[in-house]
Amino acid sequence: MKASDKIDDACARLLAWYDGHARTLPWRVPPGSGEVPDPYRVWLSEVMLQQTTVAAVKDYFAKFTAIWPTVHDLAAADDADVLSAWAGLGYYARARNLIACAREVAGRGGVFPDSEEGLRELPGVGAYTSAAIAAIAFGRRAVVVDANVERVIARLFTITDPLPGSKEVIRAAADSITPDERAGDFAQAMMDLGATICTSRDPKCLLCPLSDMCTARKAGIAAQLPHKTPKKARPLRTGTAFWIESDGHVLLVKRDGKGMLAGMRALPDDGWSAKTSGDGTPPLFADWTEVEGMVGHGFTHFLLELSVQRCELTGREAEGEWWPIDRIGEAGMPTLFAKAAKLVLGT
């Protein structure tokens, strides 16, 4: 059997498997249905799915498409409303780029570029997302490589060099088995395979349509691939958030446009960051009381232990936005501050 035959075989088997096993997802068109995917929904889902699980995205996708059914609607939205709707999903730069991208596309008449290169120019659309949209929404041949594909390819071809150094080698191997036809289905098939069969831990090789051609499985090392260079330990930082209450309202601030949780509504704090712990300094002079307990929160590159101080004011002169406490859940704060609010309110 020639190498090219094996490649065609892998491709055909994967597509056949996908026809019978594709996950049903809110943003997906079932294979063979003849439906045409909406580029707006494909784009929105792909951005939401960056470094995020399908389960976490589902509710947000439903909410966004209900409030903003088209790219024009999203482009016309207030920044604060979009950021609030995104609150809890994480990686907030994605939301800021989402707004910028929607406005750019709306400025082109609401038409997304239909090529990988054109899509790549859009804010928040990188190598992966441009390839994914080109393939899924426009049927273009594109080499779509996410963490699922990296894992499947590393195992199929026994690529043992550690990530991220081996990205180019993996991409080239993925290129070699990417078909000209059904590019979108192929990309989604690879990702579904990685998500459900060729999983990071405990791969289900007995169920895999490619198991007999998987060289890592043959070598008995499938579960150990891909190798990854070890991550650095996350430092522990401490910080303080301040709950300033007056007449049933709490004082919220808008965070800086740069850095952690940029642009998000939040409780005032003492300036903690990934680099340093906070200094405990309150934003104003008052009779502060320590709230019992602590909020533990893990960010990508550090861990935070957040204490909360509270005080009661008689007026509302302080700088910020006074938010009704009984509607604090609608404030659209990142999870860290939502946890702090729960600690204060005992909910």
Added chain:
DNA sequence: GACACGTGGGG
């Protein structure tokens, strides 16, 4: 290439 950038779930 390295690092900043969130969060929730699974083993």
Added chain:
DNA sequence: TCCCCAAGTGT
């Protein structure tokens, strides 16, 4: 409990 991981991008 803790560690790893997930449909990455921008700087």
